[in-house]
Amino acid sequence: MKKLLNKLSLSKWYWAFLLVSGLSFEVVALYHQYALDEWPCVLCIHIRIWVVGIILISILALLVRPGLLLTRILHIFTVLLAIGLTERSWQVLAVERGWIFSDCSMESGLPEWFALDRWFPVLFEVKTSCGYTPYILMQISMAEVLMVASICLMLLSLLLATGSWLKK
Numbered sequence: 001m002k003k004l005l006n007k008l009s010l011s012k013w014y015w016a017f018l019l020v021s022g023l024s025f026e027v028v029a030l031y032h033q034y035a036l037d038e039w040p041c042v043l044c045i046h047i048r049i050w051v052v053g054i055i056l057i058s059i060l061a062l063l064v065r066p067g068l069l070l071t072r073i074l075h076i077f078t079v080l081l082a083i084g085l086t087e088r089s090w091q092v093l094a095v096e097r098g099w100i101f102s103d104c105s106m107e108s109g110l111p112e113w114f115a116l117d118r119w120f121p122v123l124f125e126v127k128t129s130c131g132y133t134p135y136i137l138m139q140i141s142m143a144e145v146l147m148v149a150s151i152c153l154m155l156l157s158l159l160l161a162t163g164s165w166l167k168k
Contacts, residue, residue: 005163
């Protein structure tokens with residue numbers, strides 16, 4: 001099992017999977033925004049930022065042939081991004097279900113030096129308040145799908161990050 005985890009942690013297939021998954025998340029979000037007029041809230045924009053971070057890390061891992069140290073660093077960043085994604089996904093689900101009450105503003109909350117909402121409004125502009133996500137399939141909401149997917153991603157990235165430290 002150690003050998004398999006180590007091999008998978010060094011595989012380009014893992015990074016390709018992250019890239020395709022991240023791009024799929026963004027395409028689905030943009031489809032809902034522009035084709036179905038389901039506008040994003042501030043929490044949804046934060047989720048998009050976490051996903052773009054995962055996409056960028058996976059592109060970096062695919063473009064450079066990382067050595068063991070760089071691979072471990074990229075895995076650590078992926079785990080941190082997956083944790084952030086999971087936290088934001090939980091916030092969206094909790095607001096949608098009424099488990100927490102949140103003041104959801106129309107401001108992204110991003111600092112001036114990281115004004116993605118102004119630089120790339122097509123992708124990162126807040127358009128509505130929180131509280132509702134559309135159904136994806138049957139009666140399963142986008143928030144529920146995000147929660148399950150982000151937990152799976154977090155566990156996978158943690159497992160493979162650990163695998164990168166195991167000896168062959």
